Amino acid sequence: MVSEDDLRTVLEELHRLRTRVPQLTGALAAGVDGLVVAHDTPGVDPEGLAALTAASLGVSVRVADATGNGGLRELLVRGERGYVATYAAGRSAVLTLLAQDRVNVGRLHLEGRRSGARIGEVLDAAEAQAARNAPAREATAPPRTRPTRTPRTTTARTTTDS
Numbered sequence: 001m002v003s004e005d006d007l008r009t010v011l012e013e014l015h016r017l018r019t020r021v022p023q024l025t026g027a028l029a030a031g032v033d034g035l036v037v038a039h040d041t042p043g044v045d046p047e048g049l050a051a052l053t054a055a056s057l058g059v060s061v062r063v064a065d066a067t068g069n070g071g072l073r074e075l076l077v078r079g080e081r082g083y084v085a086t087y088a089a090g091r092s093a094v095l096t097l098l099a100q101d102r103v104n105v106g107r108l109h110l111e112g113r114r115s116g117a118r119i120g121e122v123l124d125a126a127e128a129q130a131a132r133n134a135p136a137r138e139a140t141a142p143p144r145t146r147p148t149r150t151p152r153t154t155t156a157r158t159t160t161d162s
Helices: 004-020 046-066 105-140
Strands: 024-031 036-040 074-079 082-088 093-100
Touching: 004 024, 004 036, 004 105, 024 046, 024 105, 036 046, 046 074, 046 082, 046 093, 074 105, 082 105, 093 105
Parallel strands: none
Antiparallel strands: 024 036, 024 093, 074 082, 082 093
């Protein structure tokens, strides 16, 4: 589970990224499962974009694997009016950027990779913290007690009695 502070950190990174690359029209951090983590996507449905990103990732990962090029790092789609760039962000998230057609693609990649790495660090740390806390919660849970049984009136024991 990602804390409010971590979500705020990710959203702030998206805002800083849009400041560093003025031709960006949107930025979204999402899980590889297609769920939105944080977004700054005016005029674009973030849930729909996250779901489409997950679908395109599925195909892209298979293409990268089939060609022997290793794990997917990024995906770039060039449309008539702009770009959609997706970057790995840690173990289980991605950063998707929407940019105007006049964006400097080299700058887009440079800043996208950096922000993807930062966002990945935050989300991976939050995931690791949640994993560390999960056993601790179980340890602090009240111990299970057996239900109270009424005493038997006979002294005979069966194999299921303990």
